[in-house]
Amino acid sequence: MNAAHMITVANLSITTPTGRVLVRDANFGLSPGEVVVLVGPSGSGKSSIINALSGLLMADDAHWTLAGQVHLAGRDYDLSREPCNIGGLVFQNNALFDDLSAGANARITADHTGKVDPMLVDLIAQLLHDVDPNLPVSSCSGGQRQRIAIARTLLANRDVLLFDEPNSGLDKVAARRLVQLIRQMCHQMGKPALIVAHHVDDLLPLADRVFYLDSTRRRLRELPPDAAALDAALVGESSAAAEDGGGEPVAASQAWRIKPRTRWRWMLHYLAEYFWILCASPLLLGYVMLGAGIVGFVSVWFGFNYDALGDFVRSIVHDDALMGIGFIEMTVVIPLIASLLMVACNNAVVTADLGNRVLSSQFRAMSNLGIPARRYIYVAVAVNMALAGLLLTVLSEVVASFASYQTWRLIFAGQPFELWMENFYREFLRNHHTLWIHGGWTLFKVIATSTVATVTALLIGARRKESVISINHAIARSIVIGASATLTIHALVAVLQF
Template structure:
């Protein structure tokens, strides 16, 4: 994470200098070619340009969301600040904190927790910044979930949380999108006073710049014709004319444009670079996220009910049909009753219950995981976690996989117990004159010898249940983390997670069952 000196520089003091920055997209299109610009303390800068010109890409680069290490990107140039000079072709830099257009607040946390998670993963901010944050949130209850806040409150919470990330630059992505004229003016005044008070450069990505430009010091415009970053005065009419000229003549290159070529791919350092330390996980936050996923994936009433219904069906149907519809039932049952009960136990507890449980858990949990992670990607919460130095690989990925492993053990154990109990109740209904002691003696006689702690085959049940359920969760994470640009992408990722997750469960369970039967076939032949 970028670190800032204890004292903020005086207003107007150069803070950041970007030299000869070149950015080429993975498919080869050059967005910027040897661009130079600087940012000063306390100034407000409008970052403008036509759609697709690279405004968001530039912000993503300076905020650490992309770098030359990412597949296909070609980046060259240097960034200087705080006495350091960073080679962008070799190192990732997290120079700016980003307030995303949709705010990217963490839905499962309260206002106070959204602030706390940023503060806990970054260097402490100064008293002036704390005072500015308190002023931003003076009418916001920090104990309520962020979803209970109004749009304006959520925006101010997002700004305050980003400030706690302690970055040298603050980026605002379309902050006035969807606001009326009055709200846009109030926001502009807030941004101006905030930049002056905290003494950091504020860069605003804006399509609707009418009211924001009134408080700006200057404008940086991306010109796709020249692949350049052009500095303009903070004048709305001048900016509008420039943008109209670009739209009217999109292919009219300037005299010095030439034909920019994407920079060569460089060997990129594995480390994040001198401007960013590794994200450090905190035990308290680890347990908080883990507890949330444990509840959702394992202990919530819907999870218990879902698996419970499957266990009831397995226990009832198997026992009922074996003893009610056995051919020549009246002749054979007195002879094979004991062996039939032992066979039912093997089929239910070693095969059907583990398989049914794994399928049900995978069906439910892959959908939940895919939806949850997909939503976090779509709403930029994953980008926000990276930008705030919050390790999502531990708090999300690690917590989901750990909760899935716990769910595989707990819910499979519950299924085994419930299946056996339902089998006993069903048998007692069919044979009301017989004692349940007889059922227990004959049902478990070959699976659970007296004095043995665990049932025979527990290792096989675990080998089938845990990898299949955790593997399905991993597949859901893979599809959930894929980029999402629309809600349709989320739905598609859920469908893909379900299809591939269930396929993995069925294949794993089938293969392990065949291996299990092969491994214990000699014993089965002597006992059944």
């Protein structure tokens, strides 16, 4: 370490949650603009070191033990006590937010960073000159996705750029072009980059220094970059690559000139996104309406046709029977069916959505970029689940009433609508007090159900996920617990209500 280092790390030790020491008393420094490659055997702890510098290890669900000090621009971090998020991390799988467009992936970071340096805006416009910002990230090529991830990390404006195996899956030329790009960015911004890599042949010629993590001794030591044999052959190709990528930006780059906007727009964005998914998706509406229609039909059809009274007595008890069917349908059966169908569908959607975000490191990326992702998504889910409970119950009552009326007309052809109306809603029409009491209970059970289902889906969905299979199990658990809670709440409230 020397005085020119802008960041110094002293006595860094990392122990995994299972008690394995990965590195002990590592000391190193990083100077402005330099590119440092970190190598070592698989599983030695390279990613853990960059996760420690980006504040992600301490935020991990599992309990890691860290020790050491980081010194940066007059500030000291004691890693055993506080997270140190000085590094912006480009994840190996890019961890792009796949529900946002390419441009929105960058904008959401810019909007959570504060003032964006105009030099950085130019740099990003060049970097993404061939990417249409309106394109979904899933439609971008692998290289474009990687550059979007880099641009997003640049916008977070951290003091050091961290890359986790950025060249994995790239061919020789693309890998060299990427390191050259990283090098150029570091020079322009005066920030160091620490790159974790397995395949270093392409990186060594452009690296300023190399750190080796010795997994036997758990020590970090500096090696001379052994680029001598590679340099001559690589310089020609990489300068060709630089020429290739350094042309005039095309028209799309104008759209990448990011103007900061208020963070509230992101809260509204997530509220609108989840409103569509949880309250207004045609599939959800169609299935809830089908359920309500069937209940409306069944209760009237079987209520009148399968009694022991016979045609004559049925017409005598008609008014009271219709009143009873209408009252139970509106206060008990329809709120239960609407809640149950809503919870089964939405708990699956929310759990799958969060599980995917956890598995693909999207939450970790957002936290590294300073985006309060959990706050946005949890609030958006909670508000829209409550709204879905209310809207779908009201919609179901309308549909069930319509189905009940049509069924009643089939049985009692020629009877006036007013007769049905007067009796079906008699309990509510004749006594406004009843309307308020039972309306209040219905509101209570719908909101209680939505709240419990939301908490269930968020807790299960946001837990650590090891694989797609664990997401599938989480979805099943979330539906079963959410539906059971719904049945229990409605049953308990029915006992209190009557």
